[in-house]
Amino acid sequence: MFVAPDRQSDGIGNQLINKAFAHADMRGAPIRALITFTFNNVSQGLYIRHGLFPRFPIYMVSVPRDRLAPRLAASRLRLESLMADAIAYDELAAIDVSAVGVSREKHHRFLLGDSTTRGFTIHAGNECVGYVYISAGHIGPLAVRRPDLVDAAFATALSFAAQTDCPTISAFVPGASEPALKAATDHGMRLTFPMLLMSNRPFGDWGSYLPRNPGFM
Ligand SMILES: CC(C)(COP(=O)(O)OP(=O)(O)OC[C@H]1O[C@@H](n2cnc3c(N)ncnc32)[C@H](O)[C@@H]1OP(=O)(O)O)[C@@H](O)C(=O)NCCC(=O)NCCS
Numbered sequence: 001m002f003v004a005p006d007r008q009s010d011g012i013g014n015q016l017i018n019k020a021f022a023h024a025d026m027r028g029a030p031i032r033a034l035i036t037f038t039f040n041n042v043s044q045g046l047y048i049r050h051g052l053f054p055r056f057p058i059y060m061v062s063v064p065r066d067r068l069a070p071r072l073a074a075s076r077l078r079l080e081s082l083m084a085d086a087i088a089y090d091e092l093a094a095i096d097v098s099a100v101g102v103s104r105e106k107h108h109r110f111l112l113g114d115s116t117t118r119g120f121t122i123h124a125g126n127e128c129v130g131y132v133y134i135s136a137g138h139i140g141p142l143a144v145r146r147p148d149l150v151d152a153a154f155a156t157a158l159s160f161a162a163q164t165d166c167p168t169i170s171a172f173v174p175g176a177s178e179p180a181l182k183a184a185t186d187h188g189m190r191l192t193f194p195m196l197l198m199s200n201r202p203f204g205d206w207g208s209y210l211p212r213n214p215g216f217m
Helices: 012-026 041-049 065-071 089-100 105-112 147-162 178-186
Strands: 033-037 053-064 078-081 117-124 127-135 138-144 168-174 190-199
Touching: 012 041, 033 041, 041 053, 041 190, 053 065, 053 178, 065 147, 065 168, 078 147, 089 105, 089 127, 089 138, 105 117, 117 147, 127 147, 138 147, 147 168, 147 178, 168 178
Parallel strands: 138 168
Antiparallel strands: 033 190, 053 168, 053 190, 078 117, 117 127, 127 138
C-alpha cells in the first residue's frame, strides 16, 4: 500500500484498507496478515486500528558470498531440483499446511514459472522434509515439516547459494524461529532490514517457514 506523499494523512490509507477488507470478507478470507517496516509508526498505527496486531519481527539478513563460504559445514540434508513437469504438489501442499496453514499450489506454480528462480525439495535420507526456492542469491520461501529441521534446511540452502556466482546471499528470517536466526548469525549474516508481521490473529508455525519477502509472504 502506498499513498502519494502529498495526499498522506488524509484518510486515503484508511479507505484503501476498508476496501481490501470488504474484498476479503466477500472471498471468505478469515486471516488477514501483512509485513510492514518496524520503524513505520503510521502504517502500524493504521493497521492496529483495523484489528491487525504485531506478532513478531522478521529480519532481512544478508552476507557477502565470500564471507559465507568459509563458515559452511557439511550439509545434513540434501536438495533435489523441483522439475515443473514432475512435481508432487500434494506433497508440497502437506508441508505448507503444516507450516503456514494453507495449501500454496498457485504460489509453487508461479515460482516454478519464473526462469530466474530455482526450486528444490529438501531430503533427510529418503524422506522429503521440506522445500526451498533460491533466486539470485535470495533464499525463500523455505518450509520444513518440523521446526527442528529449519536450521539444517537453511544451512543446506546457504551451501547451495554459496556455490552460485551471486555476490550477496540473503534471506528473510522470522524472529519467531530461534534456530533459523542462530543459523543466520552463525553463517555471518547481518540484519539489513527489520520488519514486523501483523495479523488479525495468530496463524501458522513460523518456526518452520521463511517467507520470500514482504510482498510474497
Ligand atoms: C502508510 C500509508 C499507506 C497510510 O496512508 P494514509 O492515507 O497516509 O493514512 P490515513 O490518513 O488514512 O490514516 C493515518 C492513520 O495512521 C494512524 N497513525 C498515524 N500516525 C500514527 C502514530 N504516530 N501512532 C499511531 N497511529 C498513527 C492513525 O490511525 C491515522 O488515522 P487518524 O489520523 O484518522 O487517527 C501512507 O502513509 C504511505 O503511503 N506511506 C508510505 C508507504 C508505506 O510505508 N506503506 C506501508 C507499507 S506496509
